[in-house]
Amino acid sequence: MATAALSPLDQELHPPAHLKPILADVGALYRDEVAPREAALAHRLADESQFLDTDGKLHPEILAARREIMRAAGKKNVYSAHLPERLGGRGLGRTDMIYVEEKVYGYGCGLNPALLSWSEGATPRLLYCHDHQREQFVDPLVRGEKTSLHAVTEIGAGSNLFDMKTHAKRRGRDWILSGTKAYITNAFDADVAQVLAVTEAGAGRRTFTYFMFDTREYLQKGYRPGRVYQTMFGDGYTGEIFFDDMVLPESAVIGEVGQGFDIAVMSFNYTRMRRAGMCSGWSKYLIERSLERVQSRIVGERPLGANQGIQWLLADMYVDWLQTRSLSLEVARTIDNPGPWYRMPRPKDEIRRICALKVSNDESFYRVADRALQVHGGSGVMRNNPINKLFQIARNLRIPGGTDEVQRTTIAETLGLRFDASKSAPKAAGG
Ligand SMILES: Cc1cc2nc3c(=O)[nH]c(=O)nc-3n(C[C@H](O)[C@H](O)[C@H](O)COP(=O)(O)OP(=O)(O)OC[C@H]3O[C@@H](n4cnc5c(N)ncnc54)[C@H](O)[C@@H]3O)c2cc1C
Incomplete structure:
Protein backbone atom coordinates (compact mmCIF):
# COMPACT_ATOMS: atom_id res chain seq x y z
CA MET A 1 0.00 0.00 0.00
CA ALA A 2 3.05 2.28 -0.03
CA THR A 3 2.92 5.37 -2.21
CA ALA A 4 5.45 5.37 -5.07
CA ALA A 5 8.40 7.62 -4.29
CA LEU A 6 8.51 11.02 -5.93
CA SER A 7 5.33 10.99 -7.94
CA PRO A 8 4.49 14.23 -9.79
CA LEU A 9 2.37 15.17 -6.75
CA ASP A 10 5.19 14.42 -4.29
CA GLN A 11 7.24 17.03 -6.10
CA GLU A 12 4.60 19.65 -5.33
CA LEU A 13 4.37 19.16 -1.56
CA HIS A 14 7.23 21.50 -0.54
CA PRO A 15 7.21 20.86 3.22
CA PRO A 16 9.16 23.45 5.22
CA ALA A 17 12.72 22.41 6.14
CA HIS A 18 12.04 22.39 9.89
CA LEU A 19 9.61 19.47 9.38
CA LYS A 20 12.31 17.20 7.97
CA PRO A 21 12.85 15.33 11.29
CA ILE A 22 9.17 14.56 11.93
CA LEU A 23 8.53 13.59 8.30
CA ALA A 24 11.55 11.28 8.50
CA ASP A 25 10.07 9.81 11.71
CA VAL A 26 6.77 9.21 9.92
CA GLY A 27 8.62 7.46 7.07
CA ALA A 28 10.55 5.26 9.51
CA LEU A 29 7.42 4.45 11.50
CA TYR A 30 5.62 3.44 8.33
CA ARG A 31 8.50 1.23 7.24
CA ASP A 32 9.19 -0.39 10.63
CA GLU A 33 5.81 -0.46 12.37
CA VAL A 34 3.03 -0.13 9.83
CA ALA A 35 4.16 -1.99 6.70
CA PRO A 36 5.16 -5.25 8.48
CA ARG A 37 1.84 -5.33 10.35
CA GLU A 38 -0.08 -4.62 7.16
CA ALA A 39 1.77 -7.51 5.53
CA ALA A 40 1.02 -9.84 8.45
CA LEU A 41 -2.66 -8.85 8.43
CA ALA A 42 -3.04 -8.54 4.64
CA HIS A 43 -5.71 -11.28 4.59
CA ARG A 44 -7.84 -9.31 7.08
CA LEU A 45 -7.27 -5.88 5.52
CA ALA A 46 -8.20 -7.14 2.07
CA ASP A 47 -11.31 -9.10 3.01
CA GLU A 48 -14.25 -7.54 4.82
CA SER A 49 -15.35 -10.89 6.22
CA GLN A 50 -11.99 -11.19 8.00
CA PHE A 51 -11.69 -7.50 8.89
CA LEU A 52 -14.59 -7.85 11.32
CA ASP A 53 -15.23 -10.50 13.94
CA THR A 54 -18.40 -12.57 14.09
CA ASP A 55 -20.24 -9.78 15.97
CA GLY A 56 -19.42 -7.26 13.24
CA LYS A 57 -16.79 -5.56 15.41
CA LEU A 58 -13.33 -4.67 14.18
CA HIS A 59 -11.25 -7.84 14.54
CA PRO A 60 -9.16 -7.98 17.76
CA GLU A 61 -5.96 -8.57 15.76
CA ILE A 62 -6.50 -5.31 13.87
CA LEU A 63 -7.34 -3.45 17.06
CA ALA A 64 -4.16 -4.82 18.68
CA ALA A 65 -2.01 -3.86 15.67
CA ARG A 66 -3.47 -0.35 15.69
CA ARG A 67 -2.68 0.02 19.37
CA GLU A 68 0.91 -1.14 18.84
CA ILE A 69 1.33 1.42 16.05
CA MET A 70 -0.17 4.19 18.21
CA ARG A 71 2.25 3.39 21.02
CA ALA A 72 5.23 3.32 18.65
CA ALA A 73 4.15 6.67 17.18
CA GLY A 74 3.68 7.97 20.74
CA LYS A 75 7.25 7.02 21.65
CA LYS A 76 8.57 9.06 18.70
CA ASN A 77 6.29 11.96 19.61
CA VAL A 78 4.51 11.77 16.28
CA TYR A 79 1.12 10.55 17.52
CA SER A 80 0.31 13.77 19.44
CA ALA A 81 2.55 16.19 17.56
CA HIS A 82 -0.34 18.67 17.36
CA LEU A 83 -0.55 19.18 21.11
CA PRO A 84 1.52 21.75 23.00
CA GLU A 85 4.80 20.60 24.52
CA ARG A 86 3.49 21.10 28.07
CA LEU A 87 1.07 18.22 27.37
CA GLY A 88 3.74 16.05 25.78
CA GLY A 89 3.17 17.01 22.13
CA ARG A 90 5.53 18.71 19.64
CA GLY A 91 3.58 21.96 19.63
CA LEU A 92 3.06 21.98 15.86
CA GLY A 93 0.65 24.49 14.35
CA ARG A 94 -2.09 23.66 11.87
CA THR A 95 0.05 24.51 8.82
CA ASP A 96 2.80 22.15 9.92
CA MET A 97 0.30 19.44 10.77
CA ILE A 98 -1.13 19.50 7.24
CA TYR A 99 2.25 18.35 5.89
CA VAL A 100 2.50 15.64 8.55
CA GLU A 101 -1.08 14.45 8.03
CA GLU A 102 -0.79 14.31 4.26
CA LYS A 103 2.33 12.19 4.57
CA VAL A 104 0.57 9.77 6.97
CA TYR A 105 -2.65 9.51 4.93
CA GLY A 106 -0.69 9.43 1.68
CA TYR A 107 0.11 5.79 2.52
CA GLY A 108 -3.54 4.85 1.94
CA CYS A 109 -6.17 3.37 4.21
CA GLY A 110 -4.50 0.39 5.87
CA LEU A 111 -3.11 0.68 9.39
CA ASN A 112 -1.24 3.95 8.66
CA PRO A 113 -3.93 6.31 10.09
CA ALA A 114 -3.07 4.91 13.56
CA LEU A 115 0.19 6.88 13.40
CA LEU A 116 -1.71 10.06 14.24
CA SER A 117 -4.20 10.75 16.97
CA TRP A 118 -7.78 11.10 15.69
CA SER A 119 -11.09 11.24 17.56
CA GLU A 120 -10.13 8.22 19.67
CA GLY A 121 -6.84 9.77 20.79
CA ALA A 122 -5.30 12.94 22.11
CA THR A 123 -7.90 15.50 21.11
CA PRO A 124 -7.72 19.14 22.22
CA ARG A 125 -10.27 18.45 24.97
CA LEU A 126 -7.24 17.26 26.93
CA LEU A 127 -6.19 20.92 27.15
CA TYR A 128 -9.09 21.41 29.57
CA CYS A 129 -8.27 18.47 31.84
CA HIS A 130 -7.25 19.09 35.43
CA ASP A 131 -3.98 18.08 37.09
CA HIS A 132 -5.68 15.16 38.86
CA GLN A 133 -6.73 13.75 35.44
CA ARG A 134 -3.26 13.90 33.99
CA GLU A 135 -1.68 10.63 35.09
CA GLN A 136 -4.74 8.41 34.59
CA PHE A 137 -6.08 9.91 31.36
CA VAL A 138 -4.11 12.69 29.68
CA ASP A 139 -0.59 11.23 29.64
CA PRO A 140 -1.58 7.75 28.38
CA LEU A 141 -3.83 9.26 25.69
CA VAL A 142 -1.06 11.59 24.53
CA ARG A 143 1.41 8.69 24.40
CA GLY A 144 -1.03 6.49 22.45
CA GLU A 145 -1.22 3.97 25.30
CA LYS A 146 -4.97 4.36 25.80
CA THR A 147 -7.86 5.17 23.48
CA GLN A 259 -18.09 24.95 29.89
CA GLY A 260 -19.07 21.95 27.73
CA PHE A 261 -20.46 23.95 24.82
CA ASP A 262 -17.28 25.97 24.37
CA ILE A 263 -15.08 22.90 24.65
CA ALA A 264 -17.32 21.06 22.15
CA VAL A 265 -17.09 23.91 19.64
CA MET A 266 -13.33 23.89 19.99
CA SER A 267 -13.22 20.11 19.46
CA PHE A 268 -15.42 20.31 16.36
CA ASN A 269 -13.27 23.08 14.94
CA TYR A 270 -10.25 20.87 15.43
CA THR A 271 -12.00 17.95 13.69
CA ARG A 272 -12.87 20.21 10.78
CA MET A 273 -9.35 21.62 10.45
CA ARG A 274 -7.96 18.08 10.68
CA ARG A 275 -9.76 17.26 7.42
CA ALA A 276 -7.10 19.25 5.53
CA GLY A 277 -4.10 16.91 5.59
CA MET A 278 -6.32 13.84 5.79
CA CYS A 279 -8.25 14.63 2.60
CA SER A 280 -5.16 15.92 0.81
CA GLY A 281 -3.15 12.80 1.67
CA TRP A 282 -5.92 10.43 0.68
CA SER A 283 -6.68 12.35 -2.53
CA LYS A 284 -3.01 12.23 -3.44
CA TYR A 285 -2.99 8.47 -2.83
CA LEU A 286 -6.04 8.06 -5.08
CA ILE A 287 -4.60 10.20 -7.86
CA GLU A 288 -1.33 8.25 -7.78
CA ARG A 289 -3.11 4.89 -7.87
CA SER A 290 -5.30 6.15 -10.73
CA LEU A 291 -2.26 7.36 -12.69
CA GLU A 292 -0.65 3.93 -12.29
CA ARG A 293 -3.85 2.24 -13.39
CA VAL A 294 -4.47 4.28 -16.54
CA GLN A 295 -0.85 3.92 -17.61
CA SER A 296 -0.77 0.13 -17.15
CA ARG A 297 -4.27 -0.91 -18.13
CA ILE A 298 -4.49 -1.70 -21.83
CA VAL A 299 -7.88 -1.33 -23.48
CA GLY A 300 -8.07 -1.84 -27.25
CA GLU A 301 -4.28 -2.11 -27.60
CA ARG A 302 -3.45 1.18 -25.95
CA PRO A 303 -3.21 2.43 -22.38
CA LEU A 304 -6.43 3.68 -20.87
CA GLY A 305 -4.69 6.99 -20.17
CA ALA A 306 -4.23 7.62 -23.90
CA ASN A 307 -7.92 8.57 -24.09
CA GLN A 308 -8.71 12.23 -23.65
CA GLY A 309 -11.84 11.40 -21.63
CA ILE A 310 -9.70 9.58 -19.06
CA GLN A 311 -7.00 12.26 -19.11
CA TRP A 312 -9.59 14.87 -18.22
CA LEU A 313 -10.83 12.78 -15.29
CA LEU A 314 -7.26 12.73 -13.95
CA ALA A 315 -6.84 16.44 -14.64
CA ASP A 316 -10.03 17.23 -12.72
CA MET A 317 -8.81 15.11 -9.79
CA TYR A 318 -5.58 17.09 -9.75
CA VAL A 319 -7.44 20.43 -9.89
CA ASP A 320 -9.58 19.39 -6.90
CA TRP A 321 -6.51 18.33 -4.93
CA LEU A 322 -4.55 21.47 -5.71
CA GLN A 323 -7.44 23.86 -5.04
CA THR A 324 -8.38 22.34 -1.71
CA ARG A 325 -4.81 21.85 -0.55
CA SER A 326 -4.04 25.50 -1.36
CA LEU A 327 -7.18 26.64 0.44
CA SER A 328 -6.32 24.47 3.47
CA LEU A 329 -2.79 25.85 3.73
CA GLU A 330 -4.10 29.41 3.44
CA VAL A 331 -6.77 28.85 6.13
CA ALA A 332 -4.17 27.20 8.36
CA ARG A 333 -1.82 30.15 7.91
CA THR A 334 -4.48 32.61 9.04
CA ILE A 335 -5.28 30.38 12.02
CA ASP A 336 -1.66 29.91 13.11
CA ASN A 337 -0.59 33.52 12.75
CA PRO A 338 -2.61 35.10 15.59
CA GLY A 339 -1.57 32.37 18.07
CA PRO A 340 -2.06 28.68 18.83
CA TRP A 341 -4.90 26.97 16.92
CA TYR A 342 -6.66 25.96 20.17
CA ARG A 343 -7.11 29.45 21.57
CA MET A 344 -10.65 30.56 22.44
CA PRO A 345 -12.84 32.34 21.63
CA ARG A 346 -12.29 32.52 17.89
CA PRO A 347 -13.37 35.43 15.73
CA LYS A 348 -16.34 34.82 13.42
CA ASP A 349 -14.33 35.14 10.23
CA GLU A 350 -12.02 32.38 11.42
CA ILE A 351 -14.94 30.06 12.21
CA ARG A 352 -16.27 30.79 8.73
CA ARG A 353 -12.97 29.79 7.11
CA ILE A 354 -12.78 26.59 9.18
CA CYS A 355 -16.29 25.63 8.01
CA ALA A 356 -15.28 26.43 4.42
CA LEU A 357 -12.20 24.24 4.83
CA LYS A 358 -14.35 21.29 5.95
CA VAL A 359 -16.85 21.67 3.09
CA SER A 360 -14.11 22.09 0.51
CA ASN A 361 -12.06 19.12 1.73
CA ASP A 362 -15.01 16.76 2.18
CA GLU A 363 -16.49 17.53 -1.22
CA SER A 364 -13.29 17.65 -3.25
CA PHE A 365 -12.06 14.39 -1.70
CA TYR A 366 -15.42 12.83 -2.52
CA ARG A 367 -15.16 13.96 -6.17
CA VAL A 368 -11.60 12.64 -6.39
CA ALA A 369 -12.67 9.29 -4.89
CA ASP A 370 -15.64 9.04 -7.25
CA ARG A 371 -13.42 9.62 -10.30
CA ALA A 372 -10.72 7.27 -8.99
CA LEU A 373 -13.34 4.55 -8.69
CA GLN A 374 -14.56 5.27 -12.20
CA VAL A 375 -11.10 4.89 -13.78
CA HIS A 376 -10.64 1.62 -11.90
CA GLY A 377 -13.71 0.14 -13.61
CA GLY A 378 -15.08 -3.09 -12.16
CA SER A 379 -12.05 -3.58 -9.92
CA GLY A 380 -12.85 -0.27 -8.20
CA VAL A 381 -16.28 -1.52 -7.23
CA MET A 382 -14.89 -4.59 -5.44
CA ARG A 383 -15.17 -4.37 -1.69
CA ASN A 384 -11.60 -5.45 -1.00
CA ASN A 385 -10.14 -2.66 -3.13
CA PRO A 386 -8.66 0.32 -1.21
CA ILE A 387 -10.08 2.65 -3.88
CA ASN A 388 -13.55 1.44 -2.99
CA LYS A 389 -12.84 1.73 0.74
CA LEU A 390 -11.70 5.35 0.34
CA PHE A 391 -14.78 6.12 -1.75
CA GLN A 392 -16.96 4.85 1.12
CA ILE A 393 -14.90 6.81 3.65
CA ALA A 394 -15.13 9.96 1.52
CA ARG A 395 -18.91 9.69 1.39
CA ASN A 396 -19.04 9.26 5.14
CA LEU A 397 -16.81 12.26 5.91
CA ARG A 398 -19.54 14.66 4.75
CA ILE A 399 -21.65 13.64 7.79
CA PRO A 400 -19.57 13.55 11.03
CA GLY A 401 -17.88 16.56 12.57
CA GLY A 402 -20.95 18.65 11.71
CA THR A 403 -22.53 17.90 8.33
CA ASP A 404 -21.57 19.97 5.33
CA GLU A 405 -25.03 21.60 5.36
CA VAL A 406 -24.43 22.75 8.93
CA GLN A 407 -21.08 24.22 7.85
CA ARG A 408 -22.87 26.13 5.09
CA THR A 409 -25.44 27.41 7.58
CA THR A 410 -22.65 28.69 9.83
CA ILE A 411 -20.89 30.30 6.87
CA ALA A 412 -24.11 32.08 5.90
CA GLU A 413 -24.81 33.14 9.50
CA THR A 414 -21.34 34.58 9.97
CA LEU A 415 -21.90 36.51 6.74
CA GLY A 416 -24.85 38.17 8.49
CA LEU A 417 -27.68 35.92 7.28
CA ARG A 418 -29.30 35.00 10.61
CA PHE A 419 -33.03 35.76 10.66
CA ASP A 420 -34.78 33.57 13.22
CA ALA A 421 -34.31 35.40 16.55
CA SER A 422 -36.36 32.80 18.47
CA LYS A 423 -33.67 30.20 17.66
CA SER A 424 -30.82 32.39 18.78
CA ALA A 425 -29.22 29.78 21.05
CA PRO A 426 -25.60 29.40 20.01
CA LYS A 427 -25.16 26.61 17.47
CA ALA A 428 -22.75 23.72 17.50
CA ALA A 429 -23.01 20.49 15.70
CA GLY A 430 -21.43 17.19 15.03
CA GLY A 431 -19.47 14.63 16.95
C1 LIG B 1 -19.18 6.99 10.99
C2 LIG B 1 -19.66 8.02 11.96
C3 LIG B 1 -18.91 8.28 13.11
C4 LIG B 1 -19.38 9.20 14.04
N1 LIG B 1 -18.66 9.39 15.19
C5 LIG B 1 -19.18 10.16 16.17
C6 LIG B 1 -18.52 10.27 17.43
O1 LIG B 1 -17.46 9.67 17.66
N2 LIG B 1 -19.10 11.01 18.40
C7 LIG B 1 -20.28 11.67 18.20
O2 LIG B 1 -20.74 12.33 19.12
N3 LIG B 1 -20.93 11.62 17.01
C8 LIG B 1 -20.41 10.87 16.00
N4 LIG B 1 -21.07 10.77 14.79
C9 LIG B 1 -22.36 11.43 14.61
C10 LIG B 1 -22.32 12.62 13.64
O3 LIG B 1 -21.63 13.69 14.19
C11 LIG B 1 -23.77 12.98 13.30
O4 LIG B 1 -24.30 11.89 12.55
C12 LIG B 1 -23.89 14.29 12.54
O5 LIG B 1 -23.58 15.38 13.37
C13 LIG B 1 -25.30 14.50 11.96
O6 LIG B 1 -26.28 14.32 12.92
P1 LIG B 1 -27.55 13.37 12.59
O7 LIG B 1 -27.02 12.06 12.16
O8 LIG B 1 -28.44 13.38 13.76
O9 LIG B 1 -28.24 14.03 11.35
P2 LIG B 1 -29.43 15.12 11.39
O10 LIG B 1 -29.11 16.19 12.37
O11 LIG B 1 -30.71 14.40 11.54
O12 LIG B 1 -29.33 15.73 9.92
C14 LIG B 1 -29.90 15.05 8.79
C15 LIG B 1 -29.65 15.88 7.55
O13 LIG B 1 -30.28 17.15 7.69
C16 LIG B 1 -29.35 18.18 7.51
N5 LIG B 1 -29.66 19.30 8.39
C17 LIG B 1 -29.81 19.29 9.74
N6 LIG B 1 -30.07 20.51 10.20
C18 LIG B 1 -30.10 21.33 9.13
C19 LIG B 1 -30.32 22.72 8.93
N7 LIG B 1 -30.55 23.54 9.95
N8 LIG B 1 -30.28 23.21 7.67
C20 LIG B 1 -30.04 22.40 6.61
N9 LIG B 1 -29.82 21.08 6.74
C21 LIG B 1 -29.83 20.54 7.97
C22 LIG B 1 -28.00 17.57 7.84
O14 LIG B 1 -26.97 18.26 7.19
C23 LIG B 1 -28.18 16.16 7.32
O15 LIG B 1 -27.89 16.14 5.95
C24 LIG B 1 -20.60 9.89 13.82
C25 LIG B 1 -21.32 9.64 12.65
C26 LIG B 1 -20.88 8.73 11.73
C27 LIG B 1 -21.69 8.49 10.49
Missing part, protein backbone atom coordinates in the same frame (compact mmCIF):
# COMPACT_ATOMS: atom_id res chain seq x y z
CA SER A 148 -10.93 7.27 24.07
CA LEU A 149 -14.41 7.80 22.73
CA HIS A 150 -16.13 11.15 22.34
CA ALA A 151 -19.85 10.96 22.96
CA VAL A 152 -22.01 13.87 21.85
CA THR A 153 -24.55 12.64 19.25
CA GLU A 154 -27.86 10.97 20.12
CA ILE A 155 -30.48 9.48 17.83
CA GLY A 156 -32.59 12.60 18.38
CA ALA A 157 -29.73 15.11 18.65
CA GLY A 158 -27.10 15.41 15.93
CA SER A 159 -27.00 18.68 14.06
CA ASN A 160 -28.29 20.67 17.03
CA LEU A 161 -26.73 20.10 20.45
CA PHE A 162 -29.69 21.78 22.12
CA ASP A 163 -31.89 18.75 21.34
CA MET A 164 -29.71 16.64 23.67
CA LYS A 165 -31.44 14.45 26.27
CA THR A 166 -28.46 12.89 28.06
CA HIS A 167 -28.16 14.74 31.34
CA ALA A 168 -26.19 14.77 34.58
CA LYS A 169 -27.89 15.80 37.80
CA ARG A 170 -26.31 16.72 41.10
CA ARG A 171 -26.61 14.37 44.06
CA GLY A 172 -24.56 15.83 46.89
CA ARG A 173 -21.09 16.29 45.44
CA ASP A 174 -21.66 13.56 42.80
CA TRP A 175 -23.27 13.64 39.36
CA ILE A 176 -25.84 11.12 38.15
CA LEU A 177 -25.37 10.58 34.40
CA SER A 178 -28.29 9.16 32.36
CA GLY A 179 -28.90 8.79 28.64
CA THR A 180 -27.90 7.11 25.39
CA LYS A 181 -25.40 8.18 22.73
CA ALA A 182 -25.44 7.04 19.10
CA TYR A 183 -22.96 6.72 16.21
CA ILE A 184 -19.98 6.84 18.55
CA THR A 185 -16.52 6.08 17.13
CA ASN A 186 -14.57 3.49 19.17
CA ALA A 187 -17.72 2.68 21.17
CA PHE A 188 -16.72 -0.77 22.35
CA ASP A 189 -12.92 -0.66 22.68
CA ALA A 190 -12.30 2.71 24.35
CA ASP A 191 -10.45 2.83 27.66
CA VAL A 192 -11.67 6.35 28.36
CA ALA A 193 -15.04 8.00 27.73
CA GLN A 194 -15.49 11.74 27.19
CA VAL A 195 -19.20 12.52 27.36
CA LEU A 196 -21.13 15.74 26.83
CA ALA A 197 -24.31 16.01 28.94
CA VAL A 198 -26.89 18.64 29.84
CA THR A 199 -26.25 19.92 33.34
CA GLU A 200 -28.45 23.03 33.27
CA ALA A 201 -31.24 22.91 30.68
CA GLY A 202 -32.06 26.26 29.09
CA ALA A 203 -28.85 27.97 30.22
CA GLY A 204 -27.70 28.89 26.66
CA ARG A 205 -24.01 28.21 26.16
CA ARG A 206 -23.72 27.18 29.86
CA THR A 207 -26.15 24.25 29.31
CA PHE A 208 -23.56 21.47 28.94
CA THR A 209 -20.68 19.88 30.83
CA TYR A 210 -18.05 17.34 29.75
CA PHE A 211 -17.33 14.27 31.87
CA MET A 212 -14.43 11.85 31.61
CA PHE A 213 -14.14 8.39 33.12
CA ASP A 214 -12.49 5.00 32.79
CA THR A 215 -14.91 2.80 30.82
CA ARG A 216 -13.78 -0.48 32.36
CA GLU A 217 -14.08 0.86 35.91
CA TYR A 218 -17.74 1.76 35.23
CA LEU A 219 -18.78 -1.34 33.28
CA GLN A 220 -20.66 -2.80 36.25
CA LYS A 221 -21.71 0.63 37.47
CA GLY A 222 -24.11 1.90 34.83
CA TYR A 223 -21.86 2.24 31.78
CA ARG A 224 -22.90 -0.04 28.92
CA PRO A 225 -21.69 -0.26 25.31
CA GLY A 226 -24.59 -1.32 23.05
CA ARG A 227 -24.67 -2.63 19.50
CA VAL A 228 -22.04 -1.93 16.88
CA TYR A 229 -23.48 -0.31 13.74
CA GLN A 230 -22.71 -1.80 10.33
CA THR A 231 -21.58 1.34 8.49
CA MET A 232 -21.27 1.62 4.71
CA PHE A 233 -17.47 1.55 5.00
CA GLY A 234 -17.53 -1.49 7.30
CA ASP A 235 -15.36 0.02 10.03
CA GLY A 236 -16.74 -2.21 12.82
CA TYR A 237 -15.88 0.61 15.17
CA THR A 238 -19.00 2.79 15.47
CA GLY A 239 -21.68 2.04 18.05
CA GLU A 240 -24.02 3.16 20.78
CA ILE A 241 -23.45 3.53 24.51
CA PHE A 242 -25.72 3.80 27.54
CA PHE A 243 -25.41 5.54 30.88
CA ASP A 244 -27.84 4.00 33.36
CA ASP A 245 -27.85 6.48 36.26
CA MET A 246 -24.09 6.31 36.60
CA VAL A 247 -22.65 7.96 39.70
CA LEU A 248 -19.66 10.11 38.76
CA PRO A 249 -17.53 12.12 41.19
CA GLU A 250 -16.96 15.85 40.82
CA SER A 251 -13.42 15.02 39.67
CA ALA A 252 -14.84 13.54 36.44
CA VAL A 253 -15.66 17.00 35.05
CA ILE A 254 -13.47 18.27 32.17
CA GLY A 255 -12.93 22.03 32.41
CA GLU A 256 -15.66 23.72 34.43
CA VAL A 257 -19.30 22.87 34.95
CA GLY A 258 -21.17 24.69 32.13
